[in-house]
Amino acid sequence: MNILTSLSELRANLKYMSGSLGLVPTMGSLHEGHLSLVKAARMQNDNVAVSIFVNPIQFGPEEDLDIYPRNHDNDLDILQSEKVDIVWIPDVKEMYPDGYQTYVTVEKLSRYLEGARRPGHMRGVATIVTKLLIAFAPDRLYLGQKDAQQSCIIKRLVADLGFAIDVLICPTVRDIDGLALSSRNSRLNPDERKAAIVLYKSLSEAQTAFANGETDASRLRTLITDVIRIEKFAKLLYVSVSDINSLKELHYVSDRALCSIAVKIGSVVLIDNIVLEDS
Amino acid sequence: MNILTSLSELRANLKYMSGSLGLVPTMGSLHEGHLSLVKAARMQNDNVAVSIFVNPIQFGPEEDLDIYPRNHDNDLDILQSEKVDIVWIPDVKEMYPDGYQTYVTVEKLSRYLEGARRPGHMRGVATIVTKLLIAFAPDRLYLGQKDAQQSCIIKRLVADLGFAIDVLICPTVRDIDGLALSSRNSRLNPDERKAAIVLYKSLSEAQTAFANGETDASRLRTLITDVIRIEKFAKLLYVSVSDINSLKELHYVSDRALCSIAVKIGSVVLIDNIVLEDS
Numbered sequence: 001m002n003i004l005t006s007l008s009e010l011r012a013n014l015k016y017m018s019g020s021l022g023l024v025p026t027m028g029s030l031h032e033g034h035l036s037l038v039k040a041a042r043m044q045n046d047n048v049a050v051s052i053f054v055n056p057i058q059f060g061p062e063e064d065l066d067i068y069p070r071n072h073d074n075d076l077d078i079l080q081s082e083k084v085d086i087v088w089i090p091d092v093k094e095m096y097p098d099g100y101q102t103y104v105t106v107e108k109l110s111r112y113l114e115g116a117r118r119p120g121h122m123r124g125v126a127t128i129v130t131k132l133l134i135a136f137a138p139d140r141l142y143l144g145q146k147d148a149q150q151s152c153i154i155k156r157l158v159a160d161l162g163f164a165i166d167v168l169i170c171p172t173v174r175d176i177d178g179l180a181l182s183s184r185n186s187r188l189n190p191d192e193r194k195a196a197i198v199l200y201k202s203l204s205e206a207q208t209a210f211a212n213g214e215t216d217a218s219r220l221r222t223l224i225t226d227v228i229r230i231e232k233f234a235k236l237l238y239v240s241v242s243d244i245n246s247l248k249e250l251h252y253v254s255d256r257a258l259c260s261i262a263v264k265i266g267s268v269v270l271i272d273n274i275v276l277e278d279s
Numbered sequence: 280m281n282i283l284t285s286l287s288e289l290r291a292n293l294k295y296m297s298g299s300l301g302l303v304p305t306m307g308s309l310h311e312g313h314l315s316l317v318k319a320a321r322m323q324n325d326n327v328a329v330s331i332f333v334n335p336i337q338f339g340p341e342e343d344l345d346i347y348p349r350n351h352d353n354d355l356d357i358l359q360s361e362k363v364d365i366v367w368i369p370d371v372k373e374m375y376p377d378g379y380q381t382y383v384t385v386e387k388l389s390r391y392l393e394g395a396r397r398p399g400h401m402r403g404v405a406t407i408v409t410k411l412l413i414a415f416a417p418d419r420l421y422l423g424q425k426d427a428q429q430s431c432i433i434k435r436l437v438a439d440l441g442f443a444i445d446v447l448i449c450p451t452v453r454d455i456d457g458l459a460l461s462s463r464n465s466r467l468n469p470d471e472r473k474a475a476i477v478l479y480k481s482l483s484e485a486q487t488a489f490a491n492g493e494t495d496a497s498r499l500r501t502l503i504t505d506v507i508r509i510e511k512f513a514k515l516l517y518v519s520v521s522d523i524n525s526l527k528e529l530h531y532v533s534d535r536a537l538c539s540i541a542v543k544i545g546s547v548v549l550i551d552n553i554v555l556e557d558s
Contacts, residue, residue: 007441101386102405102439108380126381134413135441160381162286162414 019046298325
């Protein structure tokens with residue numbers, strides 16, 4: 001496994017690589033969710049690359065950049081055992097040198113959900129992913145369904161900018177009690193960790209209601225809101241029942257919808273989503 | 280010479296190309312200025328590609344998109360005789376399909392000069408050039424000094440996004456009377472064409488003054504303004520004496536400055552510039 005830090009090293013390394021390349025972009029602090037992406041990439045490509053970079057420009061001034069979990073040694077052990085070929089761990093100066101001023105925006109899709117809650121966040125995501133795609137020129141890019149809006153925006157970006165890359169969205173990996181895996185889960189205390197199951201619980205109840213014929217989006221939102229209100233450690237930041245492609249809020253769910261929530265548990269904001277779909 | 284229209288054809292063509300590639304991006308209506316870029320590319324690369332695309336997103340609603348000169352047959356004859364390998368002439372739907380919403384901005388450098396005069400213009404330029412660089416993945420990119428701010432912005436974009444591409448800026452090509460070649464010159468009537476030499480005349484006088492020791496930027500700007508005021512067909516839109524890298528206006532020229540103007544001659548806006556430099 002080649003562990004690289006500079007862009008020039010990365011380019012030199014890629015230049016002599018033959019066969020297909022799958023890329024898994026991460027912010028490190030790897031968990032089973034990331035590993036499911038790495039395993040998918042390993043199965044489908046001759047070469048697998050993982051980037052580890054906590055991207056400062058996707059964090060707002062009041063957000064958790066400084067306390068975002070970082071654990072490179074453990075990350076590298078995991079990636080080694082998954083037979084990853086290249087790990088790129090650039091520092092901030094390498095990625096954003098002095099005078100840096102170029103940004104990529106995916107305009108309409110960034111207005112909703114996390115984009116509305118975190119101004120500048122989706123611009124930061126679109127910019128770093130563009131830079132990673134230019135640096136690696138992979139054949140396939142692996143993303144997680146847990147960050148549904150990111151995946152949606154990156155698929156649009158890849159199509160719009162004309163990258164010849166397949167974007168593969170892998171299912172959310174959950175703990176046994178249903179909590180979606182997230183690096184931020186490590187910041188929950190035991191009480192908060194218990195409370196955090198309310199995210200998946202509320203989404204599951206919406207899914208059951210939809211399966212039983214509830215197609216009114218506002219009633220589905222109310223149902224979720226009511227489930228979360230009961231949990232005293234939880235504060236609902238938003239609940240959305242939106243078109244799965246445009247992310248626009250729906251009045252009624254005809255065949256499919258993205259149902260997404262952001263919930264603050266103690267001081268930690270968690271997001272989760274589920275796709276409501278006619279079976 | 281392969282003349283291609285779709286991105287998929289272009290990709291298929293490039294896939295089997297060997298050796299280095301030089302790219303000359305154009306909006307067609309080719310003149311000797313473009314040809315100097317093609318000739319430079321021809322000398323320095325195994326393969327030469329030219330794109331022809333009048334990019335709608337870099338024109339404002341009140342601008343000359345619809346009447347921008349187009350002359351594909353003549354362009355192709357010229358490129359054939361220059362032994363160009365690939366010409367890409369995508370249509371607008373190919374470049375900006377339905378739902379397109381991804382834009383690239385080079386923030387600070389877009390605030391000045393043409394960026395200030397034409398809101399959205401530099402975003403349109405940065406976006407199309409990013410798309411061309413992703414599509415062609417050239418080794419070298421050829422641009423003209425006449426569009427000094429564009430060149431400056433594209434150099435920054437290439438560095439910021441991490442493209443492994445050399446950007447080469449070729450000197451402005453001028454008619455015998457000094458008028459910088461531009462596709463828009465064809466829209467001048469004979470009186471306006473005569474009047475248009477005032478752009479280069481004013482810049483040349485500034486250069487002479489600088490060579491004779493004038494380093495006060497505001498006096499250089501006044502000198503240019505006074506030369507242009509005398510020409511009754513000409514209306515000065517801006518005059519700038521700026522730092523050649525940051526494009527910030529200068530108080531004094533120490534060793535080098537970019538001296539640029541935009542002048543309306545009849546209904547046509549022309550731009551020109553000169554680099555003031557200690558010899």
